[in-house]
Amino acid sequence: MRRIKLIVAYDGTHYAGYQVQPNGNTIQAEIESVLARMHRHPVKIVASGRTDARVHALGQVIHFDTSLEMPAERFVKALNAMLPDDILVKQAEEMDDTFHARYGAKRKEYRYHIRQTEDPFRRHYAATVTYKLSLEAMRQAMERLIGTHDFTSFSVTKAEVEDRVRTIYEAEVLEMGDEIIFRFVGSGFLYNQVRIMVGTVIEVGRGKYQPADIIQMLEAKDRRVAGITAPPHGLYLWNVNYEKVD
Amino acid sequence: MRRIKLIVAYDGTHYAGYQVQPNGNTIQAEIESVLARMHRHPVKIVASGRTDARVHALGQVIHFDTSLEMPAERFVKALNAMLPDDILVKQAEEMDDTFHARYGAKRKEYRYHIRQTEDPFRRHYAATVTYKLSLEAMRQAMERLIGTHDFTSFSVTKAEVEDRVRTIYEAEVLEMGDEIIFRFVGSGFLYNQVRIMVGTVIEVGRGKYQPADIIQMLEAKDRRVAGITAPPHGLYLWNVNYEKVD
Numbered sequence: 001m002r003r004i005k006l007i008v009a010y011d012g013t014h015y016a017g018y019q020v021q022p023n024g025n026t027i028q029a030e031i032e033s034v035l036a037r038m039h040r041h042p043v044k045i046v047a048s049g050r051t052d053a054r055v056h057a058l059g060q061v062i063h064f065d066t067s068l069e070m071p072a073e074r075f076v077k078a079l080n081a082m083l084p085d086d087i088l089v090k091q092a093e094e095m096d097d098t099f100h101a102r103y104g105a106k107r108k109e110y111r112y113h114i115r116q117t118e119d120p121f122r123r124h125y126a127a128t129v130t131y132k133l134s135l136e137a138m139r140q141a142m143e144r145l146i147g148t149h150d151f152t153s154f155s156v157t158k159a160e161v162e163d164r165v166r167t168i169y170e171a172e173v174l175e176m177g178d179e180i181i182f183r184f185v186g187s188g189f190l191y192n193q194v195r196i197m198v199g200t201v202i203e204v205g206r207g208k209y210q211p212a213d214i215i216q217m218l219e220a221k222d223r224r225v226a227g228i229t230a231p232p233h234g235l236y237l238w239n240v241n242y243e244k245v246d
Numbered sequence: 247m248r249r250i251k252l253i254v255a256y257d258g259t260h261y262a263g264y265q266v267q268p269n270g271n272t273i274q275a276e277i278e279s280v281l282a283r284m285h286r287h288p289v290k291i292v293a294s295g296r297t298d299a300r301v302h303a304l305g306q307v308i309h310f311d312t313s314l315e316m317p318a319e320r321f322v323k324a325l326n327a328m329l330p331d332d333i334l335v336k337q338a339e340e341m342d343d344t345f346h347a348r349y350g351a352k353r354k355e356y357r358y359h360i361r362q363t364e365d366p367f368r369r370h371y372a373a374t375v376t377y378k379l380s381l382e383a384m385r386q387a388m389e390r391l392i393g394t395h396d397f398t399s400f401s402v403t404k405a406e407v408e409d410r411v412r413t414i415y416e417a418e419v420l421e422m423g424d425e426i427i428f429r430f431v432g433s434g435f436l437y438n439q440v441r442i443m444v445g446t447v448i449e450v451g452r453g454k455y456q457p458a459d460i461i462q463m464l465e466a467k468d469r470r471v472a473g474i475t476a477p478p479h480g481l482y483l484w485n486v487n488y489e490k491v492d
Contacts, residue, residue, distance in 0.1 A: 063370075080364065088364055119255075120255055120256055120332045120333060123259050125367065
C-alpha cells in the first residue's frame, strides 16, 4: 500500500460540511465515492480537520492508502475528471506511511473575508458587514490574539476537548480590493475558533469592545464574554503545513 | 406617473435568463414580483435587453413607471430588502418620461471572462479554456471586429432581425490576475453575438483560424463560417450608456 497526500480546494456553498454526516452531501463523501469507483472497493480518507457547512478551502490536505500502481500525480486528473466541479484536487504526492494528514499538521492558515457593501457575486464568499469599522482598532485586537493562550472563550463549549491551549503565530488584517481579510496562522484551531475571533474583532472594529478587552476575554475562559460567531461563508482553510516549526 | 431608472447587478447562475418565460425563474419575474408587492398592483419593467440563462450583469438598466411618492433613491433600499441576494439594485434615479431603457440605449459594454486553469470558485463566473492561447493573435482578431459590419455570421439565424449591421467601437483583450477578459463596446449586439465572437476569437488564439480570417467571416454573412458559441457563464452585461455618441 502506498500513501497519497492530496491538496484539495473546494467551494463549500452546497455542502453540509467536510465530514460524512447522516444528512446532506459532504466533501469527504464525494471524494470517497470517487476513490471507491477508481479502486472498486471502499477507500477511507483522512483530512487535516473538518470544515463546517458553507466553509471553503483552498488548501485542505487529505491522505489515503492505495494499491493502484499509477504514479501519484495521475490522481490529480483522474479524480478531477470524476469529482463535481466545486471540488478540485490541486496536487497529489506519494508520501511515506508515517505521513498523517491530521496528526502531522504543524501549522494551519485560515482566512476570513468580509466586505462593507453588498455584491451578489460575493454573497457565498465574503460576509457583508455594513457597520463603519476601524481598521486600526481591528489590527490592535488581532495582535492581542497572537501567542500561546487558552482559547476557551473563543470556542464552542460543546467541543469536548480538554486542552484548549493553542498558539497563534500570525494574525493580521489585509485589504484586497474592496474586501478586508483576517489572516491567522496557528498550531491548530478549536471548533469555531476562527469565526468567534473574527466576530469579536469586528465588534472591536465597530467600537463595541476595545482592543485591550481581548486580554480579559482570553483570561475569563468563558465563551459568553467574547463576541458573536461570524457566519461560515466568509471562512477559508487556506493552507496546512507539515514542516516542523523551530 | 414618474419614470424610474434602475441600474441592476445580478448573478445569473440560478436563473433561466432575464425575460419572463413559462418555465424557470427569471430576473424580470423577481423584480416585477417585488414591485407588485410594493405597489399592490402589477408593474411592468423594461430592460435594455435580455440576457440568457447563466449570463451575469453588473450594469443592466431597467425602467418602470410608479405612482408611489417616495424619492427615487429610496427604491434602492426598498427593493434590495425584498429581492433575493443574487440580484442587487445599485442605483435608482427619476427620469423624464422620454427615457426608455431599451430604445434609448446608445452603447453597451459586454465583458467575457475566461481562465486557463480550473478554479472551483470561478466555475460559474469564467469559462475554462485549457488550450494554449496566443494573446497576440486574439488581439489582432478582436481589432478586425471593430467598426460597422453586418454581423450575420456572428449571430444565431433564428433571430428574426432584418438589419444585422452593428457598430463595435471598442474590442480589446485584458489580463486580470489569472483571467483573460474580452471587452466589447458597441451600438448594440445581436442574439448570441458576443458569445460567438468570443468563441471565434478563442479559436484564433489556439491557431484554428488566422486573425485575418475574421474579415472573410464577416463578408460571408453565414453563421456556419464563424467559430463556436462560448458558454453563457463567462458573459457579463457590464454597462449600458444612454448618452449620444458623436
